[in-house]
Structure formats: C-alpha cells, structure tokens
Amino acid sequence: MQVNQEFKPTIVAFCCNWCSYAGADLSGTNRLQYPANVKIIRIPCSCRLNPMFILRAFQRGADGVILCGCHPGDCHYTTGNYYARRRMTLLFSMLDFLGIERERTRVEWVSAAEGAKFAATMNEFVETVTKLGENKRLEDLRCKS
Amino acid sequence: MKKCPVSQLDALFASVAARQKLYIPAGEAKTAAFQPWQEGMKLTDALNTVRSAKDLFFPQVENLVNFKVTGKQIEIIENRDPSEPFVVFGVRACDCRSFDILDKVFLCDPVDTYYKTRRENGVIMTLACTEPEETCFCTAFGIDPTDPAGDVSCWMDGENLYLRANTEKGETLLSELPMLSDGDAPAADKTVFDRLPLKNLPLDKFGGEHMMELFKYEKWAGLAESCLGCGACTFVCPTCQCYDIREFNTGDEIKRFRCWDSCMYSDFTLMSAGQPRPTQLERFRQRFMHKLVYYPSTHDGEFGCVGCGRCLQKCPISMNIVKVAKTLGEETT
C-alpha cells in the first residue's frame, strides 16, 4: 500500500461519557494538541459500543476506530467496561482473522483526569493509522465517490 | 454448422474475448459461476453454475438513479451501470429458456430498459447437455437439452466443438472467428435422458384454470411447514425475477438501486396497514403458485420453471418444486 505524504486519516473515537469524554475535554482545556481529524462520538459507557458501530464507521470513511473507556474497575455502571473488553477483544481478533489490519482498531482506558494520556493516545493512533494508509479493506465504495 | 477442435478452445475464447467481454462457466464444481474469461481459465466440470445466467442480464444489484437533495431541491442524476457488448458461453438449454420467461416480464410494455439494454448487448452461446444430473427435468417443460436455443448453439464431444448460429447476432459472432471450419455435429445420444428419474413430472394439473382449486388445497401446510423462509431457491432460480427498490444514502447523495428480493422473505409484502401473506405457508404457496399457475395463466400456459434442478440441489431442507408438483399433482386428480 502506498503511503501518501498528504494522507490525513479519519479517526473515529468512541468515548465513554464518564471518563474519556471528560479526558478529551481536559486535554482541550489544557491546550494539549491532538489532530483535528479525530472525530469523537460520545457514548454512555464503553459497553454501549455495538460492534456494528465500528464497522459502520469504517464504511462511512473512517480509517481507524478507537474506543476509550474507564479503566477496568472504574466503570460508572460498575462492570460495563469488563463486558466491552471481552467483546472488543473478540471483534478485533475476528477483523484480524478476516485480514483487516489489526492496527486500525484499538481500545484505550482513559480516565477523566488523564487529559495528557488522551492526547498522547490520539497522536500515537493517528500516526499508526497514517502509516497504514487509507482503509481499503472495509471500505464502501459507494461512500467514496 | 461450424466446428473447432477442442484443443483450440482457448484460442476460440481468446478470439471472442478480444472483441468483447466473454463469460464462461468456470470454477470448482461446487461453486461454478459465469466468470469473465481470462487466459488459462477452464470450463467447469459442473453441469450447471450455482447462480444462473440471468445474473448477466438482471444483476443482483444494479444502480437505477441517483438523487442529490439540497434543501427543498432534488436533482436527478442518471447513473445506470454502463452496459457493454458481451458474450456468454456455455448456457444450458434450461437457462436459455429462462430468457423467454424473463423477456415476457421485462420486455412487455412499459419496457424495462435496464434489462433490455443487456439483452441487446448480450450474445448467448448455449451448450448442449450430454451428461445430465439426476435433478434435471427440463424435458418435462418441453426443452430439448441436446438442442439448445440461443444466438449460437454449441455441441461438444471429445474432439470438437460444433457451433450453429441461430440469429443474426450469432452469425456475426461466428463470422469473426478465424479458427472455425465447416463440419456437422454427430447425432446426439439421447438415451440417458430417457432414464432421468424426474422426466415425467406431472404438470397437467397446473395452469391458470386450476387456480382456486390449487390455492385452497390443504396440503400446502404440510409442504411449507419446514420451510426456513430463506431465499436460496429464489436466488439460484433462473426465472425468479422479483425485486426490491432501495436507497442508500452515501452522505453526499442518495443512490436508488434495484436488487433481487424473495417472496419467501417475511418482509416482502409487509405494509404499515398489515401483511397479506402473514405466515410462511402463504409465502411458500405464492412462490410455487407463481411458477406453476399464475405465470402460465397470464402467459398462454407456459410454466415459470425450466427444470434446471437448482432448487433441488440448494434448498437447505430439500423442499422443492418437484415435491410440490408431485404432491399437488397426484391429489387433485
């Protein structure tokens, strides 16, 4: 795959309302830089993330999808992120099994206090996906024209 | 009649493919399909492809038109898939007959121009059968598998491929192929067709005049009871032509497309006002009544089935038109 110097990946970050969404906010108020091509979608809990959302984000043009939730043990609803952890592990493994680049998907636990971690994670994820180039394997050509 | 040694088949395909796209039945026996010919591609061992040749004329999905919506304004953008001349080789007599049936649906007024364009662009080269499967029953519908129709009819024995043009399109195609010489096919051996177990499928009880009687027949419940409601039979059927019109919003514009649909699906006739075919029984009955009764009723007694045997092979629970015809046929006497 050719890496385009100009290529700016579209990243969709699903962020749990109770932690990483606030973490993203904090990184903003602290003037920490992370790329503008990260689109944040707020969800009530990492456990709310239906695997279909991830696939549909790819369909609609995402090049990488990241889920940010509360650290295990800190879930606002006690156990939501534990379930999410199992689901995402299996889903990512399945995407890998289908030959879809495993680096395009990621889970990161970011608390409301970790603004710096949020920015660092995003920077690093954007960099990884930039190297991978455009999402070709889970694209929907109809959305590209 | 023309002939060409089997050893030169690749050259023949290459010559056809040099002028227009050529599709041949290729691939493993289990998954044979009409595929665009490429250097080195071999004809499949299977008698027939999984999906029929109707795909090439009535594809599973095709774009109809695009819309761009801005505020209260709508813009209509024609985006029909381009259709270019093509040749399809190796269509069996049963699939070839299916085009007569589809033509009567799509080419009656108002003409479906998507289908019509592909029909005009396509040249059908049929291939006579020599080794039928036990599931074949095209002869029950008066089809001669050893003498198929089409623009060009072909016969193949161990040594030669024999070709006969039946239409102007076929003549033109053959005249462009340098490797052909004159030669007549040896007479076909038809004895195996007499041994086909389903050749005497009872069909005289079907047709429009028996509609009400057959519709009310209580054996439908038993026939339909284990139907899964999947669309396997309809999608492999060469004559099923029901479709759905759907839209896909790309975020930028709206693509209206047509795709195959199946009368076996529960949402096929669902309306906000209700469901005229509420259970699988009605849906199952609709499919077979359509093939054996409704279609003949509006098309001079011609059945909507060509006896290709695909539904016999593909139904997950082995319920098929032969079992339906036999069950209903024997009881209404």
Next chain:
Amino acid sequence: MRQDPLIPMLAVVTDIRQDTPDVKTFRVVGLDGKKPLIHIPGQCAMLSIPGVGEALFSITSSPTNEEYLEFSIKKCGCVTDWLHAMEPGQQVTLRGPYGNGFPVDTDFAGKDLVFVAGGIGLAPLRSVINYVRHFRDRYGSVDIVYGSRSKADLVDYQEILDEWCKEDGISVHLTIDNPQPDWDGHVGFVPNYVKELGFDTGKTVIMCGPPIMIKFTLAGLMEQGFPRDNIYTTLELRMKCALGRCGRCNIGDKFVCKDGPVFRLDQLDQLPDEY
C-alpha cells in the same frame, strides 16, 4: 438520457392542506408549474422523497382539474410521516400514473351511482366523484355515503359541505361512529347506514375503505340482493415497481398495480383471498 419507467420525474408540492388530524392533502405540480401527468379516476402514482422512500398513492384530484394533482395522505408509516412533516415548496419525485382506474366512461356511463367510503377511503373516490360532477349529465343519480370515526376525521369536509351537498342530484349521507356535541347528522357505522338507506339494487356501488367496513358493507349489500358484477372496490398492497414486475402485489394471477387497483366484486371472487 434514456428514460426508464423506474426513473421518476421531479415535481413540487405547492400547497398542503390539513384535512383531519392525520390526513393532509398535497397539491403537486410539475417543475414547469403545470399538471405533471394525465390520469383516469382511481389511478395511482408513485411519490417519493429520495432517502426516505417511495410509495404508491391514489390521485385524489379529478382528471378534469387541469392545473394540478392532489393526493390525500394519511400518516401511517415512514414515507407518510415525512410527507406530513414537510413544507410547501418541497420537491418530490413522481412517476405514474399506474393501474386501471374506474371505468368512468364505459361501465359507469348512464348508471345510478352509489359511493361508499370510510375514512381515508374517500381519497380514491373523490377523483371519481368530482369527475362525475363535472360530466353530470352522463350519469344517473349519485349517492355518497361517507363515514368516519368522528367529525374531525372526515376528509375533505369543507369541499363536501360547500360543493357536493349543494349540488342538485347528489345526495350526501355523512355518518360518524360515535355521537359528539357539534354533530347533528347520522351516527353509526357505514355498513348499517348503507343498509338503512336501502338503495335500489340496480345501482352501481363503488366502495373504498378499511377492510372491516368493506366486509360488512358487502354482507349487507348481498343481503339486499345487489349483483356482484355491479360492485366496485379498490385495493392496496405493498408495491415497489408498480409495473407488475417486483412481484409483491399480486393476488393470484392479477397484479394490483397493473390489473387493479379497481376490481369488480365478481372479478375478486375469481381470485384467492390474499388481500
């Protein structure tokens, strides 16, 4: 550009009238401001909002109206919800007309007509009624029996009062299901009212309404001795193409979109009861 029957034309909704709490009437013209298509009473057209869906609606205006088409639409699903939410000036797509329509110039000519409608069932009949009013001398007596749940649910109530009721030779019989304070007309269900009115069995009956109304009205008419080949109704099933190809609106070997939507009762008797 090669036209295909599946490719619609553009039209614009110029006026929206709220008829009842859940019925609106939409006035549609072509982009050139003229009537977009010529139809026969009882025929339908496919209206669509790209991105929302396409659905078949009967044309409620009379062919004699040369300025525009009208559609009376009840809010009951995805497309109709959207239509109800939109504002005048909105463009829509339109294709048609489809179906056989009522035999207004042949079988109906010279006959005494009884129209029986319930609720939104008035929509397809309104086209015929106004056609008949326009060519009044071609037909015999005209009776209109129209019922609804309540006074507010009577579609085209103003037109009925202002025009139909005032016209000579047309008797309008309105009824609502339950009594209400500002209603001094008939109260009761349509089937019973039709029976009470006791029409001459030589009259031609044209019916449209909810299945339950049709069922009981028919039973009543049969009891009174109306011949089945003199009763007409219009049907509706799910449709995608309206060309007799998509395969879902057939009743036996007849397609509602092509051979219908208007059927004579004796024709329906020849068909399976899958509607």
Next chain:
Amino acid sequence: MQELIKAKAVELLENGVCDRVLGWKAGEFFYDVTPAVFRSREEIEKDFVFGPFCGANMSKYLIAESRKEGKIAAFLKPCDTYSFQQLQKEHRIRRENVYAVGVQCEGMCDIDAMKAAGIKGILGADGDGGTLTVHTLYGDKSVERKTVLAERCKCCKSKKLLGCDEIIGGQGEELESNRFAQVEKLEAMTPDERFAFWRGELSRCIRCNACRNVCPACSCEKCVFDNPASGVENKAAANSFEENLFHVIRAFHVAGRCTDCGECSRVCPQHIPLHLLNRKFIKDINELYGDYQAGADMDTRPPLVNFQTDDPEPSVVHERGSEQ
C-alpha cells in the same frame, strides 16, 4: 437404526406420550430428506427415514413447535442436543412440551462431496461400513464413506447425547477433534493472504439468508438485518463491505452461543465455509477465557455475558499477531 427409530416414534404416538413427532421425511431421492412433523402411524410408516443424509439440526424447529399446544417428540442427533440445551438455557424452547429422544450418529454424508468427487447423476446408494456403492445414471460407482462425510462430521467434536428423555444407540462421548485445524491454518497466514481468502469466499455470498434462518442460535424474533430502522437492513450485498458486515456481525451475535453444529456451512448454496468464523470465536474464547462449549451444560454463564477482572486486554490481539 431407522427401524428402531420408526418403532419408537409409533410407540410414543400410540402411548400418548406425544401427539406429534418431529423427524425426517423421505424425498424424491435417497438424499433429499426434509424435516417434517408426523401425526400418525401411517405417515411414519410411509415416509419416516433416518439415514446418512438426515443432517438438518432439528432443534431450531423446536422453538416454534414447543410453543404449540400438545407435546412433540423429537429425534435429536448429538449435535442437535447441544443446540437443544443451549436453546433451553436461553429460554427459547419450552422443555415441558418436548419429548427428546437422542439418537446416536455415525456422521452425516454430504451429497455435494459425492458430486465433487466426480460422481454424477446419483440415483441411490447402499452398502454399510466403510464403502458405499453409488448407483448413478452412468452406472455404479464405489466410494469410501469417510471421504463423503460432511465437513463438520469429519472433525466431530462430540457424540455425547445431552439432556434427552430417552436414548437410542448409546450415550456417546466427547471426542478429541481437530476441528480448529483450518482456523489455525488461516491464522498462520499473513493478513494479506487471509484477506484474499475471505474475499474469495464471501464474495460468493448471495444474501439468501439460509445460514441465518437455519442457525439454531439465530432465534431472534426480528433480525437486525431485517429491521428497516437499524440502518443495516439490506436485501443484497451491494458492496463487499456489506458481505463482510453481515457475516462478521452474524458470527458475533452468536459468539458464545454457537454450539458449532455446522448448519451454516451445510446449507450455504455457495459453499462458503461460514463455520470457520464461528470456530474462530470459539477458539478465541477457549484460549482467552477458558474452555467453553455452548450447550454442554445448563448453568455456566456464557462467556460474553461474563468477565474476569483479569481478562486479557484487547491489545492481546495485536501482540499475538506480532509473535507470528
């Protein structure tokens, strides 16, 4: 075996244990048997069959049948009983309305495997033990039974009959199977090879929904792929994305509940090895969260509605890959 089962079916009906029997009905040929409900001795004697082509998993039918009035007797093969227990666990089957008779199974044959072996025009087959004599339009052929077994039966995981009221042909036991061999083979490939493999397979999908409709784990009243409001409802894969989406999501929805009965691959008209997707989930679950066999018991929590605080992080997928 067939005679034993038929006699049992008649006995159950006539003793009033049940008022109908779920079994297999003979077809036009020896291989096209259809699941059917029998209501009388005559019907059973005339059409009931049990043989090497009774592959259909009967448990799915019990969802609807057990909700009807009366009691139904069902003949269940070992893999059917796993689905049967799993469906009870999910409260989809009313156990009290079913009389379950477990029948031992020697592995089911696949008519397409016979055809793939080059046998055409198959009219009949007989012979017991290892070799079958196949009668065809073109004369008799002989074939090793084990070569024409269905894919899923070649690596049978268990012949154990679970949770039945009665058993014909022995309880059976779990087997050592190499059912993950092909998953492992795929895992060992590069992502590019895997991608090419699955594109080749999934691009044949015609969206007939046979895999979904036959699947005992797909017991939703309304599938998300049939729901116009879901945004993913579609009748045909208009794009390669939709092929992937459908099969990945379907496999995900049955993950932890799939008993690996293999019906999805059996019914696929295009012979897509869909069971590999399910097996991949099963293998991952076994490796990451401990061995789990759906339907094997009535009380363990399914892995996707369960967790351990020290479960591996999703990054395990990335790390595991980099070791290869």
